[in-house]
Amino acid sequence: MGNTDIQEKVRQIFTDYLSRNGHRRTPERFAILDKIYSIDGHFSVEQLLHEMEAMKFRVSRATVYNTVTLLLDAKLIVRHSFNNSAQYEKSYNTQTHHHLICTECGRVSEFENKGIKGIIEESKFPRFTAMNYSLYVYGICSNCKRLKTIRMKKQNKSK
Amino acid sequence: MGNTDIQEKVRQIFTDYLSRNGHRRTPERFAILDKIYSIDGHFSVEQLLHEMEAMKFRVSRATVYNTVTLLLDAKLIVRHSFNNSAQYEKSYNTQTHHHLICTECGRVSEFENKGIKGIIEESKFPRFTAMNYSLYVYGICSNCKRLKTIRMKKQNKSK
DNA sequence: GTCAGTGCAAACTTTTTGCAACTAC
DNA sequence: GTAGTTGCAAAAAGTTTGCACTGAC
DSSP: OOHHHHHHHHHHHHHHHHHHTTOOOOHHHHHHHHHHHHOOSOBOHHHHHHHHHHTTOOOOHHHHHHHHHHHHHTTSEEEEEOSSSEEEEEOTTOOOOEEEEETTTOOEEEEOOHHHHHHHHHOOBTTEEEEEEEEEEEEEEHHHHHHHHHHHHHHHHTO | OOHHHHHHHHHHHHHHHHHHTTOOOOHHHHHHHHHHHHOOSOBOHHHHHHHHHHTTOOOOHHHHHHHHHHHHHTTSEEEEEOSSSEEEEEOTTOOOOEEEEETTTOOEEEEOOHHHHHHHHHOOBTTEEEEEEEEEEEEEEHHHHHHHHHHHHHHHHHO
16 A cells, blocks of 8 residues: 555544544644654654644644544554653554664664464453553663673773 | 562662662662562552552652662563553562553553463564563453443433 | 634643762761 | 762653633534
């Protein structure tokens, strides 16, 4: 599916969602949806606000929070909690992926693993209906590891 | 291992950690460690503060945050990000478990699944050294599901 | 015309920081 | 004695809320 097709499709889904739930189709809401679907990877509300400002579309913080809540409910985005702040991500037509989080630099990267995906999605839980899931693997990225090794060598020399 | 044994052991590990890193062994730090290891399940910094207060041990918010950071570094606790606030959990001598989070009531419960655990722990990642991981499964718990069904039936009747 | 939605600012929550007083070493 | 820690309070960061105005229906 091309990017324009996806944008059309998610607008459609959002329109349906809004009317089904008695919400209005405001320009702010669709501008925010479009912007989100142009972003690859994660973003925070603050980042989204800056992006909107950069494209000369003025929206208030409150409207962004409001819209993000609606989009979550419409299942058009997913929410993550990384470093003390909520991060969001588009979710229509995207691959289920998992996250590698470096505990040194805080950077988040994504990976796919069919085996992990399969076993989690097939799992059943007692008294609980699963909808979706997040897997975060914490560790240290190769770059931080390198820097850390250099730091430790220096420390040993100075002794 | 008995609870007293575990308390002894983690105090030991923390002592080692502190001296190895040139930190002082203050009564506040050990009181906080003891309290944490007496709590089953998750807790927030605010809860921890209340618990400390309840046992008549006065500590400042800053000291709790400071100590929690040290304990994370010493690998004696793990951190989770659930509902807009960091949640912590003791990690020494505890089973690796995963989390079911109800998106209606926000309640968090735990489950174990050897299959999931095995496949994640055996996975290798490019340019990344994994240390630990968190798996959060979002969905709806049986109680909220029941309530939701009742609510929907009422809504249909009133139409 | 009406009421949901928006913008703005204030309030609230969670976490971090600066600094004087304290204490483990 | 001295530097790392603590307590307190202020600041910062992220999110929610109240209210007057606006615009989608």
